[in-house]
Amino acid sequence: MVNPKISHRPTLCYRPVQPSDLGILEQIHSDVFPIRYESEFFQNVVNGRDIVSWAAVDRSQPNGRTDELIGFVTARIVMTKDSEIADLLRYDSSKGDQTLVYILTLGVVDAYRNLGIATSLIHEVIKYASSIPVCRAVYLHVISYNNPAIHLYKKMSFKCIRRLHGFYLINGQHFDSSLFVYYVNGGRSPCSPLVLVTFFITCVKTGLKSVAAKLRKNEEKMVKWPKCKETRGLVPLQNKQTIKTELSGCEYV
Template identity: 30%
Template sequence: MLEASGKYVLPITFHSFNEKILEQLKILNCAIFPIKYPDKVYRDCLIFSDLTQGAFCNDVLVGAIAVRLERQPGGKVQLYIITLGVLAAYRNYGVGTRLLERTLRKAVEDPNIEEAVLHVQTNNEEAIRFYGKFGFEVSQTIPGYYKKNRLDPPDAHILTKALQNSS
């Protein structure tokens, strides 16, 4: 589909997750990420299915954001982004941006969710830049975070974004 600006826009639809889509998410993540996530991670996504979203092009899952909510000391709740990925052939069409924006918009509607957080490998400059465009900042670096996954480098940044005004 061509926009008035002349830029091509993919015909993407978005859906919350259910059991059927969850199996597709597992396959998608295996194709994109070097980490094999345990089934419990995916089951947790079903609990927060309104925040976990899939992007479909012609009924094919081409991207997804998987999240969970985590209660922090003091009662604060954070949105933890487990994965956000788009198949290589569908990148640079705004699919990841739209997935992240939709999830953040929904999260802001809940006054209990005060921040969004994720881990990213320290050498993944593309992801760090991507999240930076949305106001995420490196809040901490964890040496050896990905050691058990045998990633090189094994270090991770924690990226954080405040979602609510602390008034």
């Protein structure tokens, strides 16, 4: 596919961000994001200090720019127990080494958008997270008005699990954020469909057992109606009892 904004058919490749990308990385962040990042952040990215990253380049770009950054994604590994979404995961606190991958920034040069570059970069992150046995999810924040990004993450099966009011402060104005999660290596929400179905079946089984027990108890209390020799009628020895079955409801959050 050729983007109308570029005059050639791109040959897209992906590699780690490296120190020589520093200048263009800073420039793209400045062009793409309304938030300004400290120089320390960029140094950490290009030198791989606690941050993993992938760069997109166009090998068929003219004028010797075949290794110039046209897109990127940066991410960081965080401990699940220390993350802001620990309560939104089916997290086993006894396994303190469980981790998550948090996407910090994702950007593509304007001329190269709508070519699937962002999707490929996110797939690199997901593949990386999946390769870590103790990693349970990839997650990120999206500002409320970034509809293309929201559409992209939903299309890639990310789940929006929380909306944070006033999360961003930009030029004195607050903006909401959506929190998206993609589960890997068996990670899932405490209220995932599998968990809810299992919980529902347990409730039904418990309820049926309770009803059966009460029916058996009632049968034991029941007394037969003996026939009266003189009248050949039925004489009740005790009043009938009404069985009440109480069903407890399940409340989901």
